[in-house]
Amino acid sequence: MSSIKLKFDEKNQDVLIWNGQVVMSRTEEAYFQALFQRLAYLKPDTVLEVGYGLGISAVLIQEHMKPTRHDIFEIEKAIYQDLVRFAEAYPSVHPYCGDWKQSAIDLRYDFIFFDPFDYIPSGQGAEKDRADTAGRMKRLLNPDGVLCHPHFGDGDIPDLPSFTTIVVERLKVSPIRMADETSCDDVAIVFHQPVNERPSSGS
Incomplete structure (x- = not known):
């Protein structure tokens, strides 16, 4: 399970900045x-x-959803240490360090919250990347x-x-302070559900 160790430009409880990009900031909390x-x-x-980041979503999932099992993957080692400390306070939280795509996950989940930062682009096109992730x-x-x-902006939401x-x-x-230091106040609450192909009944 591959993980990475990065040198952040800034890392504190309010912001993560790496390579000049805002990875996450407290402005996303609302x-x-x-x-x-x-x-x-x-x-x-x-x-x-x-993606754990600053832990904003992890706290809110615990507060509002109260799952009996809450698995969290974080690829960056220093942020993972923050996640380990968070997990000590929440018995249902299981922290994992590494790339979720390279992990043997044997559970099926009721809810997935997907918010990783793309430290290492896959090198394939956005369309293929989205299809692979889906x-x-x-x-x-x-x-x-x-x-x-998350969906930032008032544009179309990709299927x-x-x-x-x-x-x-x-x-x-x-x-909200975006990765490129622009700001955004338009957001959407959106989710996706799997289309389950069922065998068609014979006529």
Whole structure:
């Protein structure tokens, strides 16, 4: 399971900056608060979270969803240490260090929250990358499970192969500090559900 160790330009409880890019900042908190409040009704028993960052989403998943098992993958070693400390306070949290794509995950989840930072681009096109990720996610979800990710901006939300897309709400929040240091106050609460092909009945 490959992990990486990076030298951050800035790393504290409010911001992560690496190579001149904002990996995550506390300005995302209001959006994530709205997102997990709106999706709390899903009440997932098992949750997979990809990308720990500042731990904002992990705290809110615990607070609003209260899963009995909450697996979190973090690829960067220093951030993983933050995750280990977080897990000590939450018995349902299981921390994993490394690339989720290279890990032998043998569970199926009710809810996946996918928010990794792309430290090492795959080298393949965005379309192929999205299709590859969607295929892996579908294999990790229960048939009626939900895949969720942040969506910044007021543009179209890309569909994922073999998933339906549900836009729960579009809203404005206090300005979020983006990777390139622009700001964004348009966001969407969105999730995807796997399309389960059922054999057609004979006529």
